[in-house]
Amino acid sequence: MVTRERSGLAVGFISFAGIVLILAGIFHVIDGIVGLVNNDFYVTTDNWVFKFNVSSWGWIHIILGIIAILAGVGLFSGAIWARTVAVIVAVISIIANFVWLPWYPWWALLVIVLDFFVIWAVVLHGRDVTVE
Numbered sequence: 001m002v003t004r005e006r007s008g009l010a011v012g013f014i015s016f017a018g019i020v021l022i023l024a025g026i027f028h029v030i031d032g033i034v035g036l037v038n039n040d041f042y043v044t045t046d047n048w049v050f051k052f053n054v055s056s057w058g059w060i061h062i063i064l065g066i067i068a069i070l071a072g073v074g075l076f077s078g079a080i081w082a083r084t085v086a087v088i089v090a091v092i093s094i095i096a097n098f099v100w101l102p103w104y105p106w107w108a109l110l111v112i113v114l115d116f117f118v119i120w121a122v123v124l125h126g127r128d129v130t131v132e
Contacts, residue, residue, distance in 0.1 A: 014075060017121035020114050021072030021086055024093060027111060028065030031104070032058040057100065064089065064096060075122070086122050090115040 035058030068089045074082025093115045097108040 013121040018075035025065040025068030028061040032061030090118045
């Protein structure tokens, strides 16, 4: 069996990606709760292709946030399922935040950038944090 030497930098990237994924999940849950509690908090534009109401977006963000938190916690175990779920959740989060742009543009762009970092770290360095 061939063993790979683990890079401290790679392990750091995965740990940081796990923390970012957990934080992005928490932010999604907060966005969702705000959307459910106060429908007037988010300002919308009239000319946007995706016309969901704020309550629908609230539930979408809450569900996506919970899955992101679980995947972020799973990354610390080095499990393959966690890496797979982390990438899938980050891709879905990018899509959801792109569609969410008219309601909260700066926040959505920030989460999109964080999700790209998570995908990069998990795909490039995910193998370095495997459980043996």
